[in-house]
Amino acid sequence: MVSMREIFPGVWRDGGRLMTRNLVPGSRSYSEQLVNAGGKEYRVWDPNHSKPAAAIANGLKNFPLKPGMTVLYLGIASGQTASHFSDIVGGRGLIYGVEISQRTFRELNPVAEKRGNMIPILANARKPEDYPWVEQSDVVFQDVATDDQSEILIRNCKRFLKPDGFAMLSLKSRSIDVTKAPDAIYRREEKKLSGHFDVVEKVRLDPYEKDHMLFVLKPA
Ligand SMILES: C[S@@+](CC[C@H](N)C(=O)[O-])C[C@H]1O[C@@H](n2cnc3c(N)ncnc32)[C@H](O)[C@@H]1O
Incomplete structure (x- = not known):
């Protein structure tokens, strides 16, 4: 179960993961994971790579x-x-x-x-x-x-x-x-x-x- 919390405008946290809402749904910009929640698509933002x-x-x-x-x-x-x-x-x-x-x-x-x-x-x-x-x-x-x-x-x-x-x-x-x-x-x-x-x-x-x-x- 995904429980999203917006921690800064445009930045969400779900448990230990950070995410941003995908501006281009269905599309990846590199090999990031996509997550669907509440009818919206998010992209996992990995602290190890950013x-x-x-x-x-x-x-x-x-x-x-x-x-x-x-x-x-x-x-x-x-x-x-x-x-x-x-x-x-x-x-x-x-x-x-x-x-x-x-x-x-x-x-x-x-x-x-x-x-x-x-x-x-x-x-x-x-x-x-x-x-x-x-x-x-x-x-x-x-x-x-x-x-x-x-x-x-x-x-x-x-x-x-x-x-x-x-x-x-x-x-x-x-x-x-x-x-x-x-x-x-x-x-x-x-x-x-x-x-x-x-x-x-x-x-x-x-x-x-x-x-x-x-x-x-x-x-x-
Ligand atoms: C650490 S990487 C950036 C990673 C990127 N910020 C990210 O998180 O996706 C540094 C980048 O700065 C570029 N760079 C280095 N010196 C530069 C300069 N004088 N002007 C513009 N870009 C430069 C390098 O080619 C390299 O792509």
């Missing part, structure tokens, strides 16, 4: 996405996590997704075509000047896993984040410096970010994602 889901599973209290929002997603890859964001923002919302790898971008295109609320952008997120037509966004989400993650986020938020919007950063300490303890990296990056943002919340993603921290931020 950092925002890992943050929610670890007790995140401030999840800023809502139906109708515009999101700029940096490091969208093949759109696995973004497909759940696409479910959450729904048909009135929009996801702009920046990806640098051509190979991965090819896998993203069919997902975006099917969903209708995702705009794939083949570009380097270090250069927001290459996609100046992107709208002002309610949320900028960043998961590029590079050593300059904080700088990339700051640069994009200056250009595209609404003053009352939220930034979300999935920080991978081993991408920044494999020789340093994750806690030292989190402190150093938080100091950099605090020149530009107020930290609303931070949640470790272990054991789902080793040595990762997810930050929810607001422009200072």
Whole structure:
């Protein structure tokens, strides 16, 4: 018996499973499980394969996405996590997704075509000047896993984040410096970010994602 509880707008929990309501019923965006409840179709959102889901599973209290929002997603890859964001923002919302790898971008295109609320952008997120037509966004989400993650986020938020919007950063300490303890990296990056943002919340993603921290931020 499935008992769904909406824990954030557009995000449901059924026992231990997180789910989003499928924007394109009957269709999978990767190999996720589909669940029917109350005449609606949901897609299981696995914390082992998606950092925002890992943050929610670890007790995140401030999840800023809502139906109708515009999101700029940096490091969208093949759109696995973004497909759940696409479910959450729904048909009135929009996801702009920046990806640098051509190979991965090819896998993203069919997902975006099917969903209708995702705009794939083949570009380097270090250069927001290459996609100046992107709208002002309610949320900028960043998961590029590079050593300059904080700088990339700051640069994009200056250009595209609404003053009352939220930034979300999935920080991978081993991408920044494999020789340093994750806690030292989190402190150093938080100091950099605090020149530009107020930290609303931070949640470790272990054991789902080793040595990762997810930050929810607001422009200072
Ligand atoms: C950890 S993966 C993202 C996974 C994805 N967020 C998900 O959960 O489905 C990081 C992605 O960022 C991309 N990337 C790395 N550097 C980038 C850059 N400078 N600009 C845009 N994308 C970048 C990589 O090609 C890779 O696809």
